[in-house]
Each structure stands twice: as structure tokens, then as C-alpha cells.
Amino acid sequence: MSHLLAKYPAAITDFYGSGTPCVYKTGPVWPVAQGPQSQKIRRAARPIYKHGIAPIWLDTAWSIVAELETFQVDWNAVDPLAYANAGQAALIWEFVITIGVKPLSLVYETAVAAAKVVDGILEAAGFPEIQVAFIESVYRRQGKLMSFDPTYELQGIPGLRKPFTPTLGLANAPYKSPYYEGTGGLYLRLNTDESDKRTVLLTCAHVAHPPPLFDNKEYTRKFGSQLREDIILLGGGSFNDSVEDIMKFIGDQSKAIASWETHLRRIPEPAEGEAVGVTAKRKELTDLIAAAKDKIRAVNELHSHVTKNHTTTASRIFGFVLHCAKIEVGSDGFMYDWALIQIDDDRVEMKDLKGNQVFVGGNKTAIDWENYMFAQLHDRHDFHVPDDLLLHIQDYVREAEFRDPHNYDVHNVKTLLAVKNGRTTGTTFGRVNGLESITRHYPEHGIEVKAVEIVVCSYDTKTGENDKFSDEGDSGRL
Incomplete structure (x- = not known):
């Protein structure tokens, strides 16, 4: 992202955690984690309800769109969102209008000029505190079956x-x-x-x-x-991903079995009068190994069915x-x-x-x-x-x-x-x-x-990652 960092040093840190590079943002400079080993400050988008701009928001948004096209900005979304540090108290947030643009399509100088005009629209509407950010985002592309038994007793x-x-x-x-x-x-x-x-x-x-x-x-x-x-x-992509998930599951279970068997070999053979804890640990490892082998057997059957019946389109x-x-x-x-x-x-x-x-x-x-x-x-x-x-x-x-x-x-x-x-x-x-x-x-x-x-x-939580709600390929989902 050198093309952005050369003009705007906060290109990576402004919306860190979302993978979204920023071309330019108005308003106060957001704090950045200090020190080379310090953890970056993750920022998460949150919804906005009952804000004062709500009654005039759509008219304001269409005015912004008109100005963007005057500047010939190759935009794809105008989103009004609250941004806060992930895990931060709900009352501490910034209202930012993010304008998504096609990567490499907007130079810094044009972003600054367009942001100034958008700022003027917001100030005239009575909301000068709302910030404006131009971010690079891709256009939203939208790349006899088995029965489903979710009650299957084997986890996963x-x-x-x-x-x-x-x-x-x-x-x-x-x-x-x-x-x-x-x-x-x-x-x-x-x-x-x-x-x-x-x-x-x-x-x-x-x-x-x-x-x-x-x-x-x-x-x-x-x-x-x-x-x-x-x-x-x-x-093609989702079929390959689903088969890879099956193979990864089998591989992970096999690794777990090998680890448990190593621990089991360190436990002495059953003996009369042995400590209760030793008996319990042996049973725990034996049960885990047996359960994992059952899972591998069931998933191997699934893999066999899929490859025999669903490999061709x-x-x-x-x-x-x-x-x-x-x-x-x-x-x-x-x-x-x-x-x-x-x-x-x-x-x-x-x-x-x-x-x-x-x-x-x-x-x-x-x-x-x-x-x-x-x-x-x-x-x-x-x-x-x-x-x-x-x-x-x-x-x-x-x-x-x-x-x-x-x-x-x-x-x-x-x-x-x-x-x-x-x-x-x-x-x-x-x-x-x-x-x-x-x-x-x-x-x-x-x-x-x-x-x-x-x-x-x-949905960012105090412990969860700020993952995307949806991504390319999710179109049509409910």
C-alpha cells in the first residue's frame, strides 16, 4: 500500500482490523499504538440509531453522491457508520461517512478536495462533527443431493x-x-x-x-x-473448499490421536490399588482416542460419498x-x-x-x-x-x-x-x-x-475478532 502511505501515513492504521486501506480521512487524527512490538488498535464499525441527521440523511447522501460524480470519483458505496476501538465502551465512538472507491482509482489530492466539499454539505446540514473517509474497496461481485441430519451425534x-x-x-x-x-x-x-x-x-x-x-x-x-x-x-471454489475442510478435519483428528497416544504410553499399565487420578486420566485419554477414531471413520465415509457422487459439476x-x-x-x-x-x-x-x-x-x-x-x-x-x-x-x-x-x-x-x-x-x-x-x-x-x-x-465483541459479516460469494444468503 505504498501508493497510499506516501501521502497519508494513517492509511493502514485508521481502519486496522478490517483490512480496509484508507486514502484520506477528515477530522482529528486517530490515536495509533506506540512502539514496534505494540499491538495495533483494532477499529470496528457499529450501527447508528436515532441520530439527529436521520430525518435528512438520504437527501444528504444523494447530495454527496452528486458531488462525488462531479469529481469523477469511481465510488461504490457511501456508508454512514460509527467507528470505535474493538471492545471499547459503546458510548465512545466516531461518526464517519466512509466512501468506498475502486483500488488505485483515487489520488490523494482528489480525495482531499472531494472530502472538503462533503464536509461543506455536512456543515450546511448542521453536522460539522461528522468525519469523512475515502477507503479502497472492491466492487461487490456477486462468484440426488444429500439429506442434512444436524442431530448426528458426532461433534463437527x-x-x-x-x-x-x-x-x-x-x-x-x-x-x-x-x-x-x-x-x-x-x-x-x-x-x-x-x-x-x-x-x-x-x-x-x-x-x-x-x-x-x-x-x-x-x-x-x-x-x-x-x-x-x-x-x-x-x-468450483466452494466445492474445493468443502472437500479441503473434510481433509483438514481428518488430519487434525489424526494429530490429536497421536498426541493422546503419546500421553497414554506414559501411564503405567492398570494395577490394583493405583491412584484414582491415574485411572481417570487413562480413561479420559482412551475415550478421547476412541471418539476421534469414530469421527475419522464417519468423515471418511462422507468423503467417499462426496467423491463418488458429487465430484463432477x-x-x-x-x-x-x-x-x-x-x-x-x-x-x-x-x-x-x-x-x-x-x-x-x-x-x-x-x-x-x-x-x-x-x-x-x-x-x-x-x-x-x-x-x-x-x-x-x-x-x-x-x-x-x-x-x-x-x-x-x-x-x-x-x-x-x-x-x-x-x-x-x-x-x-x-x-x-x-x-x-x-x-x-x-x-x-x-x-x-x-x-x-x-x-x-x-x-x-x-x-x-x-x-x-x-x-x-x-459483530465485534470484547474477545472476538472483527470478522466480516459477509463476503464475496455470500450474495443471496439469509
Whole structure:
């Protein structure tokens, strides 16, 4: 990042922990950890609720966008967020409008000039204390199956098995372009008539019809004679990642067994009258070794099934594009970017389909669910751990709750908490921002869609890492 550091020394430290380089930020200089061995200060984005700018925010944001285009800034998102040191008290934060730009596209001098104009807009609106930052970020690209049994008694197995099943959060991609991957978000029935058994999966239009490969127009498969546009479970990248996870699990268990066996050999053979602690330790190690061998046996069976039945892309076809909407902005300012994938009954065992339940396990546990989603004791009146870590989708969030949430985060601040399972990042927890963002999509493909979106901030805790809530490949997830 030498091209940034030469002009702006805080390019790395301003948003350290997010992997986001900063071109320039207005306002006071943020503190930096001192000393060559000192740990860097991690900063995390947090949502903003009930701020004074809320009633005029969208008008202000569109004014900012207009000025950015006057400067010919190649921007992709305007996000209003609170930034604080990770783990810091909730009341200590800075309001920053971050403007994402294409890497290497914005020179320091232009960033300074544009930031000055944005500062003027904020000052005229009565909020001179709000800071402005230009950050480099990439454009948001959106790169018979097994049944899912989350009750499997061996720990870790459900998370490895889940990617190869049609459980929500399923990674999918077009058969003809398997490296444009996304995530399935919701199952729907096409008809209330019981004689019509068709089931569809909701995902994004840019997943079903990637902009580089398809024209941006509405498409519907109306007749059986039309050529099918097949969709597969697990594109090339996610299939390889899932198989690698299986192999890593087997390797880790084998290493653990070797370590436990070394300790076991140091314990004398059973003898009458031996110390209770020696007997207990021998049993503990013996049980651990036996359990690990059972896990390896089960995961080897999973690996064998996957390699025999799902290695080719054709073997992972589970449906086809029934309808793909044109990517455009509606009258409400939000993006319309959706597609329906019709499920093939002969490729999915419909009686085993879990329906609209999101697996919130895998890389998260029941303890994580409690610690992140119900962090405060006084906020546990409706607390429960989802059975088998399958969260049933029952309703949608009303707009009022986006502005005035009911639950509390780790800092005991009212926050709208979120969870999702996606192709790339698995299960992650987050906090919904109370102010809208403005984003720009696909200018490189001649579409240039500007839309209103709502950001979900990654959930930083006092002990957890400030991981991303979602990443490339998670599009369409729920």
C-alpha cells in the first residue's frame, strides 16, 4: 500500500482490523499504538440509531453522491457508520461517512478536495462533527443431493456435511459458469394448490445471470421446450473448499490421536490399588482416542460419498433458472436483484428438505448463539437456542424495528441483531445499521445501478475478532 502511505501515513492504521486501506480521512487524527512490538488498535464499525441527521440523511447522501460524480470519483458505496476501538465502551465512538472507491482509482489530492466539499454539505446540514473517509474497496461481485441430519451425534460432522445438502445457506452457481457463486436464501411454493408441488429457491439475479455473461434483462422459462439454464450446488471454489475442510478435519483428528497416544504410553499399565487420578486420566485419554477414531471413520465415509457422487459439476445440478429479474432500482430506491431457481424433485429428496431453516452452526456453537445474540441477561425473555442449530424463518422484520430495535448487544446498547449463513463466511453474527447507505453496482458491465441499502456491521465483541459479516460469494444468503 505504498501508493497510499506516501501521502497519508494513517492509511493502514485508521481502519486496522478490517483490512480496509484508507486514502484520506477528515477530522482529528486517530490515536495509533506506540512502539514496534505494540499491538495495533483494532477499529470496528457499529450501527447508528436515532441520530439527529436521520430525518435528512438520504437527501444528504444523494447530495454527496452528486458531488462525488462531479469529481469523477469511481465510488461504490457511501456508508454512514460509527467507528470505535474493538471492545471499547459503546458510548465512545466516531461518526464517519466512509466512501468506498475502486483500488488505485483515487489520488490523494482528489480525495482531499472531494472530502472538503462533503464536509461543506455536512456543515450546511448542521453536522460539522461528522468525519469523512475515502477507503479502497472492491466492487461487490456477486462468484440426488444429500439429506442434512444436524442431530448426528458426532461433534463437527453436521458442519462438514451441510455444504453438500440443500439446507438454507446453500452455495450455488450456474452450471455453465461455476465460478460465479452465490447463496440460496429462501424456499417458496409457487402455488397454494396442493396439486402443484413446485418449489423454488430465492437467490440474486447476479448469481443466476452473472452480468459479465448475460444481458441485464428479465428472463422467464415459460415452456418445457426452452433450453434449461441449470444451477448446481457448490460452484468450483466452494466445492474445493468443502472437500479441503473434510481433509483438514481428518488430519487434525489424526494429530490429536497421536498426541493422546503419546500421553497414554506414559501411564503405567492398570494395577490394583493405583491412584484414582491415574485411572481417570487413562480413561479420559482412551475415550478421547476412541471418539476421534469414530469421527475419522464417519468423515471418511462422507468423503467417499462426496467423491463418488458429487465430484463432477453435472452431478451437482439441482434445478434451473425459472425467472430472473432485471437488475434495477425500484421507486423506493432499493435494488431489485432476484431470481427463482426451480428445484428438481428427482435430485432433491423433498421429504428430507428442511425448508426455511437456516443452519447457524458449523463455525459457530450454541454458546456463540447465546453470547452474541442474547448478550444481556435482562434481554433473554425470548431466548432459546434453535433446535439442532436450525433457525426457523417465520416472519420479516418491520421497518420500525430497523429504526428502533428491541434487543441489546454486548455493550448493552439497543441494536437490531442479525445472523446469516453464506457460501463464503459460513455462519456470522452482525448488527444492522439504523441509517441507509447508497451503493453503486456493476459500472464495469455498463449497468451502473445506484441503490439504497442497509449495512450489517460485523459483530465485534470484547474477545472476538472483527470478522466480516459477509463476503464475496455470500450474495443471496439469509
